[in-house]
Amino acid sequence: MSLLEAVVGLGDDALVLGQRLSEWCGKSPWLEEDLAMANTALDFLGRARLLYGYAEALGGCDEDAYAFQRDARDFTNLLIYELPCADFASACARQFLVDAFDALHLERLSESADAELAGIAAKAHKEALYHHRRSVAWLVRLGDGTAESRCRMQKALADVWGYHAELFAPVEAEADLIAKGVLPDRAALRPQWLAAVTATLDEATLAPPGADGRIDGGRQGQHTEHLSPMLAEMQHLHRSHPGARW
Amino acid sequence: MPLFEVFVRPRRGLQHQHAGSLRAEDAELALQYAREIYTRRREGVSLWVVRSSDITASQEDDAPAFFDPADDKPYRDATYYALPKEVKGL
Numbered sequence: 615m616s617l618l619e620a621v622v623g624l625g626d627d628a629l630v631l632g633q634r635l636s637e638w639c640g641k642s643p644w645l646e647e648d649l650a651m652a653n654t655a656l657d658f659l660g661r662a663r664l665l666y667g668y669a670e671a672l673g674g675c676d677e678d679a680y681a682f683q684r685d686a687r688d689f690t691n692l693l694i695y696e697l698p699c700a701d702f703a704s705a706c707a708r709q710f711l712v713d714a715f716d717a718l719h720l721e722r723l724s725e726s727a728d729a730e731l732a733g734i735a736a737k738a739h740k741e742a743l744y745h746h747r748r749s750v751a752w753l754v755r756l757g758d759g760t761a762e763s764r765c766r767m768q769k770a771l772a773d774v775w776g777y778h779a780e781l782f783a784p785v786e787a788e789a790d791l792i793a794k795g796v797l798p799d800r801a802a803l804r805p806q807w808l809a810a811v812t813a814t815l816d817e818a819t820l821a822p823p824g825a826d827g828r829i830d831g832g833r834q835g836q837h838t839e840h841l842s843p844m845l846a847e848m849q850h851l852h853r854s855h856p857g858a859r860w
Numbered sequence: 861m862p863l864f865e866v867f868v869r870p871r872r873g874l875q876h877q878h879a880g881s882l883r884a885e886d887a888e889l890a891l892q893y894a895r896e897i898y899t900r901r902r903e904g905v906s907l908w909v910v911r912s913s914d915i916t917a918s919q920e921d922d923a924p925a926f927f928d929p930a931d932d933k934p935y936r937d938a939t940y941y942a943l944p945k946e947v948k949g950l
Contacts, residue, residue, distance in 0.1 A: 646897065650896040653900060
């Protein structure tokens, strides 16, 4: 895997999650949460733009082409980011797992041998620490909440849990970049991640979901059936009016 | 949901100032929402949130008794006093 491909993969992670979060705009439980969700979505969109901008500097295409002119097969985001949200609990459950990952992963990535990537990661890491605080609070609030919120959160966790393994699954093509110190070894982050996640689950009085499962393929462009409809909505305007500006 | 008042300190060295209000289930969530709503354009370096119901406020009816008596006491202002010539650098 080239550095360019690695940067685009990280950009895709951020863009796809940003789009999923932005779907809550106008639909969150109340106004304050709506703003908080939109702010978080914009953090991920901003991260995607920084990464796509760097990809362009590395010889890739421009950010709009990455976002709007590729089909699902060309996206290399990890699958956990593309899952749709059945309800607010499922948005919170996924966010909790990936924020806990980001808090660790971006800290390591900020020590990357590639200075540009390290700089982007350092900026994103500060945001991730706040996102993590927010998602931990929601996990505990819903888990240790009413009978219904607890039931929904437990189900949401069970639904998303099988996808967490891909966050840590070694991708053969990344080995070279890991050896050069450009990318962190994601697999090595899992014990620390699991300890942090388990501690929060305890606090939220939620049972750890069962079997780990192993669903992956995102970095190779093999996606769930959910990505294409999401992209169709996201890309519709740009594809209908190519090159439009305002 | 309870109403909270939000106070933002714009810079170190300045006092917290009332910025507005919001609704949240509890103080922790109120603090997070205050961050999202009142500091997203770099307005502050510190936040306080206070439950609105915990604030004791003067009432409109109190105004004559509370504030009018200060109107005719100009000697409470520093500018009331002539500065002696000997005082330098004030």
